[in-house]
Amino acid sequence: MATLQALNSADTVALFGRFVIPNYRRFPVNLVRGEGCYVWDSEGHRYLDFFPGWGCNLLGHCPPRVVQAVQEQVATLIHVPNTWHTDVQGRWAQMLAERSFGGQAFFCNSGTEANEAAIKLARLHTPKEKYKIITFEGGFHGRTLGSTTATAQPKYHEGLGPLVAGFVYAPFGDLDAVAARIDDETCAIMIEPIQGEGGVRIPTREFLAGLRRLADEHELLLIFDEVQTGCGRTAHWFAYQHFDVTPDIMTLAKALCGGLPGGALLTTREIAPSLRPGMHAATFGGNPIAARAGIATLETIEEEGLLAQAAERGAHFRRRLQALQAQCPLITEVRSVGLMIGLELAVDGAPVVEACLRRRLLINCTHTTVLRLLPAMTLTAEQVDEGCDILAEALQSLSA
């Protein structure tokens, strides 16, 4: 079997310097292996990962059932075009429908692709003169041009204009402002039910229910981008179930395939036929490997009782982080739903991320001052404590 000799971190960083486009800010570490809630670098250091795969590895690194399903599938059938049927894609769609609001699925490979499909479907399903989509300040929907335009954050638009026509931005949480922006050309409202990249901002149930009401009154489609919140992250299958407000279209990716690439759009049987043959496609969408990984992910969550475990671990995190807030004036707010956790700081978060990295804990900082944790559902109570102790020490070292 062909194997690649692992390089050390310094040589790997040098290789990137020469041959990889520097569009990411990367830590100077070469990660070579992952298992459960830990990853290892090429120097043999072990890191506790509270941000595994940017939220994609919701079952931890290399979850055994997903690994086994993918190994089996890769030796059987890797890819066939969507001009054929595969039972695995059909079963995956059925499992998603049974755990959400019924309906039908379109499969793709990433979150931004799922959102592009949602944007096109909203325009296709509504009368021709309707094309405008209302999205929200601080939101994040991906990096293709449509999703970037849907992302109402000027910093992501710099130098890219002209953007896609027809997006209208509203303040997150302000129902009157949304109502004021609806006109005869509006076809949809698109929102993350909890803003992730925007800093784990949690709306009220009344706000989301109000969007549902406005959508019904004005015959608009309500699109929930659950790329980050979906598939068990909030200790429900989907965040809309937490708020008891059902969208017309929901987009998924990140944790959908247990760490492998995969995306999906789910919608009702009435809306689905508007994405008619010839209007949209994804060559690799719903391929057998993604489908097997997706099925294994759902089965793992169910059979290992991970939704209940996520609720328990989420509550444990909350208790620990609120206790930390009481001692540490740098933390101004703790926000969390299940295992989607944000700590608002009074200072820049980047030095805290660095201080944690030096202590071998991986976390994220978003919107300058928000520490974001998207840990795996498989985390043990001891690992929650281990990581919270490291975080406390890192914050203490900085406040000193």
Ligand SMILES: Cc1ncc(COP(=O)(O)O)c(C=O)c1O
């Ligand atoms: C809510 C949300 N939507 C869309 C995306 C884009 O997903 P992808 O990077 O898979 O295209 C992200 C990524 O962070 C996200 O958090």
